[in-house]
Amino acid sequence: MFSFEFYNPTRLVFGKDSVNSLDDLLPSTARILVLYGGSSAERTGTLAEVRHALGDRVVFEFAGVEPNPTYETLSKAVELVRQEYIDYLLAVGGGSVIDGSKFVAAAAKFEGDSWNILEAWGSNVVEALPLGVVLTLPATGSEMNNAAVITKAESKTKALLATPHVFPQFAILDPTKTYTLPARQLANGVVDAFVHVIEQYLTYPVGASVQDRFAEGILQTLVEIGPKVVFEPADFDSRANLMMSATLALNGLIGSGVPHDWATHFIGHELTALYEIDHARTLAVILPSLLNARREQKKAKLLQYGERVWGITTGHDEQRIDLAISKTKAFFESLGVKTSLSAYGLGTSAIEDVVANLEKHRMTALGEQQEITPVVARKILMASL
Numbered sequence: 001m002f003s004f005e006f007y008n009p010t011r012l013v014f015g016k017d018s019v020n021s022l023d024d025l026l027p028s029t030a031r032i033l034v035l036y037g038g039s040s041a042e043r044t045g046t047l048a049e050v051r052h053a054l055g056d057r058v059v060f061e062f063a064g065v066e067p068n069p070t071y072e073t074l075s076k077a078v079e080l081v082r083q084e085y086i087d088y089l090l091a092v093g094g095g096s097v098i099d100g101s102k103f104v105a106a107a108a109k110f111e112g113d114s115w116n117i118l119e120a121w122g123s124n125v126v127e128a129l130p131l132g133v134v135l136t137l138p139a140t141g142s143e144m145n146n147a148a149v150i151t152k153a154e155s156k157t158k159a160l161l162a163t164p165h166v167f168p169q170f171a172i173l174d175p176t177k178t179y180t181l182p183a184r185q186l187a188n189g190v191v192d193a194f195v196h197v198i199e200q201y202l203t204y205p206v207g208a209s210v211q212d213r214f215a216e217g218i219l220q221t222l223v224e225i226g227p228k229v230v231f232e233p234a235d236f237d238s239r240a241n242l243m244m245s246a247t248l249a250l251n252g253l254i255g256s257g258v259p260h261d262w263a264t265h266f267i268g269h270e271l272t273a274l275y276e277i278d279h280a281r282t283l284a285v286i287l288p289s290l291l292n293a294r295r296e297q298k299k300a301k302l303l304q305y306g307e308r309v310w311g312i313t314t315g316h317d318e319q320r321i322d323l324a325i326s327k328t329k330a331f332f333e334s335l336g337v338k339t340s341l342s343a344y345g346l347g348t349s350a351i352e353d354v355v356a357n358l359e360k361h362r363m364t365a366l367g368e369q370q371e372i373t374p375v376v377a378r379k380i381l382m383a384s385l
Contacts, residue, residue: 019174023054028057030058033077035101036065044180069097121161121162130169148160157273171247188280199261200261204259284338291324294372341384
Protein backbone atom coordinates (compact mmCIF):
# COMPACT_ATOMS: atom_id res chain seq x y z
CA MET A 1 0.00 0.00 0.00
CA PHE A 2 1.28 3.46 -0.91
CA SER A 3 1.62 6.26 1.62
CA PHE A 4 -1.35 8.61 1.49
CA GLU A 5 -3.27 11.41 3.17
CA PHE A 6 -7.05 11.17 3.15
CA TYR A 7 -9.17 14.26 3.68
CA ASN A 8 -12.87 14.69 3.07
CA PRO A 9 -14.81 17.39 4.94
CA THR A 10 -18.18 16.87 3.23
CA ARG A 11 -21.07 16.18 5.59
CA LEU A 12 -23.53 13.62 4.22
CA VAL A 13 -27.19 14.03 5.16
CA PHE A 14 -28.99 10.90 4.01
CA GLY A 15 -32.63 9.88 4.00
CA LYS A 16 -36.17 10.64 2.99
CA ASP A 17 -37.20 14.29 3.38
CA SER A 18 -33.62 15.29 4.17
CA VAL A 19 -34.03 18.45 2.06
CA ASN A 20 -35.74 19.89 5.13
CA SER A 21 -32.35 19.97 6.87
CA LEU A 22 -31.24 22.86 4.64
CA ASP A 23 -32.52 25.31 7.22
CA ASP A 24 -30.07 23.92 9.78
CA LEU A 25 -27.16 23.53 7.37
CA LEU A 26 -27.09 27.02 5.87
CA PRO A 27 -26.32 30.30 7.66
CA SER A 28 -29.49 32.30 8.26
CA THR A 29 -27.85 35.43 6.79
CA ALA A 30 -26.50 33.75 3.64
CA ARG A 31 -27.14 35.24 0.20
CA ILE A 32 -27.63 32.05 -1.77
CA LEU A 33 -27.45 31.18 -5.45
CA VAL A 34 -29.32 27.98 -6.33
CA LEU A 35 -27.91 26.41 -9.51
CA TYR A 36 -29.74 23.72 -11.43
CA GLY A 37 -30.11 22.27 -14.92
CA GLY A 38 -33.31 21.98 -16.89
CA SER A 39 -36.98 21.83 -15.96
CA SER A 40 -36.95 18.48 -14.15
CA ALA A 41 -36.03 19.94 -10.75
CA GLU A 42 -39.00 22.29 -11.06
CA ARG A 43 -41.36 19.67 -12.48
CA THR A 44 -40.65 17.09 -9.78
CA GLY A 45 -41.14 19.55 -6.96
CA THR A 46 -37.57 19.42 -5.69
CA LEU A 47 -37.02 23.13 -6.24
CA ALA A 48 -40.22 23.92 -4.40
CA GLU A 49 -38.95 21.89 -1.44
CA VAL A 50 -35.62 23.69 -1.56
CA ARG A 51 -37.25 27.13 -1.68
CA HIS A 52 -39.46 26.25 1.26
CA ALA A 53 -36.53 24.94 3.31
CA LEU A 54 -34.49 28.08 2.62
CA GLY A 55 -37.18 30.16 4.29
CA ASP A 56 -36.62 33.92 4.41
CA ARG A 57 -33.01 33.88 3.18
CA VAL A 58 -32.05 36.00 0.19
CA VAL A 59 -32.10 33.53 -2.72
CA PHE A 60 -31.23 33.88 -6.39
CA GLU A 61 -31.52 31.16 -9.02
CA PHE A 62 -29.45 30.18 -12.05
CA ALA A 63 -30.96 27.64 -14.44
CA GLY A 64 -29.60 26.00 -17.56
CA VAL A 65 -26.42 24.28 -16.43
CA GLU A 66 -25.85 21.76 -19.25
CA PRO A 67 -25.35 17.98 -18.94
CA ASN A 68 -21.72 18.72 -19.81
CA PRO A 69 -21.40 22.10 -18.09
CA THR A 70 -19.74 24.72 -20.26
CA TYR A 71 -17.32 27.43 -19.30
CA GLU A 72 -19.40 29.88 -21.30
CA THR A 73 -22.63 29.24 -19.35
CA LEU A 74 -20.90 29.08 -15.98
CA SER A 75 -19.16 32.39 -16.60
CA LYS A 76 -22.63 33.99 -16.64
CA ALA A 77 -23.29 32.50 -13.22
CA VAL A 78 -19.99 33.94 -11.99
CA GLU A 79 -21.12 37.40 -13.16
CA LEU A 80 -24.39 37.01 -11.24
CA VAL A 81 -22.54 35.97 -8.09
CA ARG A 82 -20.40 39.09 -8.22
CA GLN A 83 -23.25 41.45 -9.11
CA GLU A 84 -25.47 40.27 -6.28
CA TYR A 85 -22.75 39.75 -3.65
CA ILE A 86 -23.71 36.09 -3.28
CA ASP A 87 -21.79 34.29 -0.55
CA TYR A 88 -23.13 30.70 -0.74
CA LEU A 89 -23.87 28.32 -3.62
CA LEU A 90 -26.40 25.49 -3.57
CA ALA A 91 -26.25 22.93 -6.37
CA VAL A 92 -29.53 21.09 -6.99
CA GLY A 93 -29.03 18.27 -9.46
CA GLY A 94 -26.53 15.65 -10.55
CA GLY A 95 -22.82 15.65 -11.32
CA SER A 96 -22.96 18.26 -14.05
CA VAL A 97 -24.69 20.85 -11.90
CA ILE A 98 -22.36 20.09 -8.99
CA ASP A 99 -19.26 20.26 -11.19
CA GLY A 100 -20.45 23.55 -12.64
CA SER A 101 -21.12 24.95 -9.19
CA LYS A 102 -17.61 24.02 -8.08
CA PHE A 103 -16.17 26.02 -10.95
CA VAL A 104 -18.41 28.99 -10.12
CA ALA A 105 -17.34 28.76 -6.48
CA ALA A 106 -13.67 28.94 -7.46
CA ALA A 107 -14.02 31.47 -10.30
CA ALA A 108 -16.04 33.94 -8.23
CA LYS A 109 -13.04 34.39 -5.93
CA PHE A 110 -10.36 34.22 -8.63
CA GLU A 111 -8.30 37.20 -9.76
CA GLY A 112 -7.87 37.35 -13.54
CA ASP A 113 -9.11 35.14 -16.38
CA SER A 114 -11.04 32.24 -14.84
CA TRP A 115 -10.09 29.93 -17.72
CA ASN A 116 -6.64 29.88 -16.13
CA ILE A 117 -8.16 27.83 -13.31
CA LEU A 118 -8.88 25.02 -15.74
CA GLU A 119 -5.58 25.34 -17.57
CA ALA A 120 -3.85 24.83 -14.22
CA TRP A 121 -6.23 22.01 -13.18
CA GLY A 122 -7.23 24.06 -10.14
CA SER A 123 -3.74 24.24 -8.64
CA ASN A 124 -3.92 28.06 -8.62
CA VAL A 125 -7.16 28.23 -6.59
CA VAL A 126 -6.55 29.67 -3.13
CA GLU A 127 -10.15 30.22 -2.01
CA ALA A 128 -13.72 29.53 -3.11
CA LEU A 129 -17.27 30.28 -2.09
CA PRO A 130 -18.86 27.69 0.23
CA LEU A 131 -20.99 25.14 -1.59
CA GLY A 132 -23.78 22.75 -0.63
CA VAL A 133 -25.50 20.03 -2.66
CA VAL A 134 -28.96 18.55 -3.02
CA LEU A 135 -28.30 15.43 -5.10
CA THR A 136 -30.98 14.31 -7.57
CA LEU A 137 -28.98 12.05 -9.89
CA PRO A 138 -26.47 9.60 -8.38
CA ALA A 139 -23.60 8.88 -10.77
CA THR A 140 -20.44 10.93 -10.59
CA GLY A 141 -19.72 11.14 -6.86
CA SER A 142 -19.11 14.87 -7.30
CA GLU A 143 -21.27 15.52 -4.23
CA MET A 144 -18.43 14.31 -1.97
CA ASN A 145 -15.18 15.12 -3.75
CA ASN A 146 -13.05 18.06 -4.83
CA ALA A 147 -13.05 17.56 -8.61
CA ALA A 148 -15.04 18.84 -11.58
CA VAL A 149 -14.94 18.49 -15.36
CA ILE A 150 -15.84 21.57 -17.39
CA THR A 151 -16.23 21.92 -21.18
CA LYS A 152 -15.18 24.91 -23.23
CA ALA A 153 -17.77 24.78 -26.00
CA GLU A 154 -15.84 27.07 -28.32
CA SER A 155 -12.86 24.71 -28.60
CA LYS A 156 -14.60 21.46 -27.57
CA THR A 157 -12.11 21.11 -24.73
CA LYS A 158 -12.83 19.17 -21.55
CA ALA A 159 -10.80 20.46 -18.63
CA LEU A 160 -10.33 19.22 -15.06
CA LEU A 161 -10.56 21.22 -11.86
CA ALA A 162 -9.33 19.66 -8.61
CA THR A 163 -8.74 21.61 -5.40
CA PRO A 164 -9.68 21.03 -1.76
CA HIS A 165 -11.30 24.48 -1.74
CA VAL A 166 -14.34 23.16 -3.66
CA PHE A 167 -15.31 20.22 -1.47
CA PRO A 168 -19.03 20.67 -0.79
CA GLN A 169 -19.65 21.54 2.84
CA PHE A 170 -22.62 19.19 2.84
CA ALA A 171 -24.50 16.88 0.48
CA ILE A 172 -28.14 15.94 0.93
CA LEU A 173 -28.95 12.46 -0.40
CA ASP A 174 -32.64 11.57 -0.52
CA PRO A 175 -33.14 8.34 -2.54
CA THR A 176 -36.74 9.28 -3.30
CA LYS A 177 -35.43 12.10 -5.52
CA THR A 178 -34.38 9.40 -8.01
CA TYR A 179 -37.89 7.98 -8.41
CA THR A 180 -38.76 10.15 -11.40
CA LEU A 181 -35.48 9.67 -13.28
CA PRO A 182 -35.69 8.04 -16.73
CA ALA A 183 -34.12 4.63 -17.28
CA ARG A 184 -31.36 6.10 -19.46
CA GLN A 185 -30.08 8.35 -16.67
CA LEU A 186 -30.30 5.57 -14.11
CA ALA A 187 -28.32 3.23 -16.38
CA ASN A 188 -25.73 5.96 -16.89
CA GLY A 189 -25.46 6.35 -13.14
CA VAL A 190 -24.81 2.65 -12.58
CA VAL A 191 -22.17 2.53 -15.32
CA ASP A 192 -20.48 5.74 -14.20
CA ALA A 193 -20.15 4.54 -10.61
CA PHE A 194 -18.95 1.11 -11.77
CA VAL A 195 -16.18 2.53 -13.94
CA HIS A 196 -15.13 4.99 -11.24
CA VAL A 197 -14.40 2.02 -9.01
CA ILE A 198 -12.62 0.13 -11.79
CA GLU A 199 -10.29 3.07 -12.50
CA GLN A 200 -9.00 2.91 -8.90
CA TYR A 201 -9.13 -0.85 -8.41
CA LEU A 202 -8.24 -2.64 -11.63
CA THR A 203 -4.58 -1.65 -11.91
CA TYR A 204 -1.89 -3.72 -10.18
CA PRO A 205 -1.61 -5.16 -6.64
CA VAL A 206 -0.03 -3.08 -3.89
CA GLY A 207 -1.23 -5.07 -0.88
CA ALA A 208 -4.20 -2.77 -0.22
CA SER A 209 -6.60 -5.47 0.92
CA VAL A 210 -9.04 -3.15 2.65
CA GLN A 211 -9.38 -0.87 -0.39
CA ASP A 212 -9.72 -3.90 -2.68
CA ARG A 213 -12.51 -5.47 -0.64
CA PHE A 214 -14.31 -2.14 -0.33
CA ALA A 215 -14.08 -1.63 -4.10
CA GLU A 216 -15.26 -5.16 -4.83
CA GLY A 217 -18.21 -4.69 -2.49
CA ILE A 218 -19.33 -1.60 -4.41
CA LEU A 219 -18.93 -3.41 -7.73
CA GLN A 220 -20.91 -6.41 -6.50
CA THR A 221 -23.64 -4.12 -5.21
CA LEU A 222 -23.92 -2.34 -8.57
CA VAL A 223 -24.10 -5.67 -10.42
CA GLU A 224 -26.82 -6.83 -8.04
CA ILE A 225 -28.99 -3.72 -8.08
CA GLY A 226 -28.28 -2.39 -11.58
CA PRO A 227 -31.06 -4.18 -13.50
CA LYS A 228 -33.53 -3.56 -10.68
CA VAL A 229 -32.74 0.17 -10.62
CA VAL A 230 -33.07 0.53 -14.39
CA PHE A 231 -36.01 -1.73 -15.21
CA GLU A 232 -38.13 -2.27 -12.11
CA PRO A 233 -40.46 0.17 -10.31
CA ALA A 234 -38.61 2.48 -7.94
CA ASP A 235 -38.01 1.22 -4.42
CA PHE A 236 -36.17 2.91 -1.60
CA ASP A 237 -33.55 0.24 -0.89
CA SER A 238 -32.20 -0.17 -4.41
CA ARG A 239 -32.08 3.60 -4.99
CA ALA A 240 -30.45 4.12 -1.59
CA ASN A 241 -27.75 1.62 -2.44
CA LEU A 242 -27.20 3.24 -5.84
CA MET A 243 -26.76 6.62 -4.17
CA MET A 244 -24.28 5.28 -1.63
CA SER A 245 -22.39 3.28 -4.26
CA ALA A 246 -21.97 6.32 -6.51
CA THR A 247 -20.91 8.56 -3.64
CA LEU A 248 -18.42 6.11 -2.14
CA ALA A 249 -17.01 5.20 -5.54
CA LEU A 250 -15.35 8.60 -5.82
CA ASN A 251 -15.08 10.23 -2.41
CA GLY A 252 -11.38 9.40 -2.22
CA LEU A 253 -11.49 6.50 0.22
CA ILE A 254 -11.10 3.47 -2.06
CA GLY A 255 -8.51 5.38 -4.11
CA SER A 256 -6.26 6.10 -1.13
CA GLY A 257 -2.96 4.26 -1.14
CA VAL A 258 -3.48 2.56 -4.52
CA PRO A 259 -2.50 3.29 -8.15
CA HIS A 260 -5.10 4.90 -10.43
CA ASP A 261 -5.74 4.44 -14.14
CA TRP A 262 -8.30 6.99 -15.51
CA ALA A 263 -7.35 6.38 -19.15
CA THR A 264 -10.90 5.21 -19.92
CA HIS A 265 -12.17 8.54 -18.61
CA PHE A 266 -9.71 10.70 -20.50
CA ILE A 267 -10.39 8.94 -23.79
CA GLY A 268 -14.12 9.00 -23.09
CA HIS A 269 -14.02 12.73 -22.36
CA GLU A 270 -12.82 13.38 -25.90
CA LEU A 271 -15.71 11.34 -27.32
CA THR A 272 -18.17 13.37 -25.28
CA ALA A 273 -16.60 16.69 -26.23
CA LEU A 274 -16.51 15.87 -29.95
CA TYR A 275 -19.72 13.87 -30.42
CA GLU A 276 -21.86 14.66 -27.34
CA ILE A 277 -22.23 11.01 -26.32
CA ASP A 278 -23.30 10.64 -22.68
CA HIS A 279 -20.22 10.44 -20.48
CA ALA A 280 -21.11 7.07 -18.95
CA ARG A 281 -21.76 5.61 -22.39
CA THR A 282 -18.31 6.55 -23.60
CA LEU A 283 -16.91 4.69 -20.60
CA ALA A 284 -18.89 1.58 -21.51
CA VAL A 285 -17.47 1.75 -25.04
CA ILE A 286 -13.83 2.21 -24.03
CA LEU A 287 -13.39 0.12 -20.87
CA PRO A 288 -13.72 -3.43 -22.30
CA SER A 289 -11.27 -2.70 -25.12
CA LEU A 290 -8.85 -1.00 -22.76
CA LEU A 291 -8.91 -3.94 -20.37
CA ASN A 292 -8.20 -6.29 -23.24
CA ALA A 293 -5.35 -4.14 -24.55
CA ARG A 294 -3.80 -3.91 -21.08
CA ARG A 295 -4.53 -7.48 -20.01
CA GLU A 296 -0.88 -8.38 -19.42
CA GLN A 297 -0.14 -5.29 -17.31
CA LYS A 298 -3.39 -5.75 -15.35
CA LYS A 299 -3.28 -9.55 -15.26
CA ALA A 300 -3.14 -10.09 -11.50
CA LYS A 301 -6.00 -7.69 -10.77
CA LEU A 302 -8.06 -8.90 -13.74
CA LEU A 303 -7.91 -12.43 -12.34
CA GLN A 304 -8.81 -11.15 -8.87
CA TYR A 305 -11.66 -9.06 -10.31
CA GLY A 306 -12.98 -12.05 -12.26
CA GLU A 307 -12.97 -14.28 -9.21
CA ARG A 308 -14.27 -11.89 -6.57
CA VAL A 309 -16.81 -9.90 -8.59
CA TRP A 310 -17.95 -12.43 -11.21
CA GLY A 311 -17.19 -15.74 -9.47
CA ILE A 312 -14.82 -16.95 -12.22
CA THR A 313 -12.61 -19.67 -10.70
CA THR A 314 -12.05 -22.22 -13.47
CA GLY A 315 -10.12 -22.23 -16.72
CA HIS A 316 -6.61 -21.07 -17.51
CA ASP A 317 -5.64 -17.48 -16.88
CA GLU A 318 -6.37 -16.15 -20.37
CA GLN A 319 -9.80 -17.78 -20.44
CA ARG A 320 -10.64 -16.29 -17.06
CA ILE A 321 -9.56 -12.83 -18.18
CA ASP A 322 -11.56 -13.16 -21.39
CA LEU A 323 -14.64 -14.11 -19.40
CA ALA A 324 -14.18 -11.27 -16.88
CA ILE A 325 -14.03 -8.72 -19.69
CA SER A 326 -16.95 -10.36 -21.49
CA LYS A 327 -19.09 -10.27 -18.34
CA THR A 328 -18.26 -6.59 -17.82
CA LYS A 329 -19.35 -5.78 -21.35
CA ALA A 330 -22.50 -7.90 -21.01
CA PHE A 331 -23.39 -6.12 -17.76
CA PHE A 332 -23.32 -2.74 -19.50
CA GLU A 333 -25.37 -4.10 -22.40
CA SER A 334 -27.90 -5.60 -19.97
CA LEU A 335 -28.61 -2.08 -18.73
CA GLY A 336 -29.32 -0.89 -22.26
CA VAL A 337 -25.92 0.79 -22.62
CA LYS A 338 -24.18 0.10 -25.94
CA THR A 339 -20.50 -0.82 -25.94
CA SER A 340 -19.32 -0.03 -29.46
CA LEU A 341 -18.55 3.16 -31.36
CA SER A 342 -20.54 1.93 -34.35
CA ALA A 343 -23.67 1.85 -32.16
CA TYR A 344 -23.33 5.65 -32.01
CA GLY A 345 -22.70 5.99 -35.73
CA LEU A 346 -18.94 6.52 -35.40
CA GLY A 347 -16.21 5.00 -37.55
CA THR A 348 -12.48 5.28 -38.16
CA SER A 349 -12.55 9.01 -38.94
CA ALA A 350 -13.86 9.66 -35.45
CA ILE A 351 -10.97 7.68 -34.02
CA GLU A 352 -8.46 9.96 -35.69
CA ASP A 353 -10.28 12.99 -34.31
CA VAL A 354 -10.17 11.58 -30.78
CA VAL A 355 -6.48 10.73 -31.01
CA ALA A 356 -5.75 14.20 -32.37
CA ASN A 357 -7.56 15.74 -29.41
CA LEU A 358 -5.66 13.56 -26.94
CA GLU A 359 -2.44 14.86 -28.42
CA LYS A 360 -3.73 18.43 -28.46
CA HIS A 361 -4.64 18.23 -24.80
CA ARG A 362 -1.31 16.57 -23.86
CA MET A 363 -2.96 13.26 -22.92
CA THR A 364 -0.03 11.27 -24.27
CA ALA A 365 0.97 9.10 -21.30
CA LEU A 366 -2.21 7.74 -19.71
CA GLY A 367 -2.90 4.85 -17.36
CA GLU A 368 -1.49 3.72 -14.03
CA GLN A 369 1.92 3.14 -15.65
CA GLN A 370 1.65 6.04 -18.11
CA GLU A 371 2.08 3.65 -21.03
CA ILE A 372 -1.08 4.47 -22.98
CA THR A 373 0.31 6.65 -25.74
CA PRO A 374 -1.74 7.98 -28.67
CA VAL A 375 -0.67 4.88 -30.60
CA VAL A 376 -2.08 2.61 -27.88
CA ALA A 377 -5.20 4.77 -27.57
CA ARG A 378 -5.80 4.38 -31.31
CA LYS A 379 -5.62 0.57 -30.94
CA ILE A 380 -8.09 0.71 -28.06
CA LEU A 381 -10.47 2.84 -30.09
CA MET A 382 -10.15 0.60 -33.15
CA ALA A 383 -11.05 -2.38 -30.96
CA SER A 384 -14.09 -0.41 -29.75
CA LEU A 385 -15.61 -0.02 -33.22
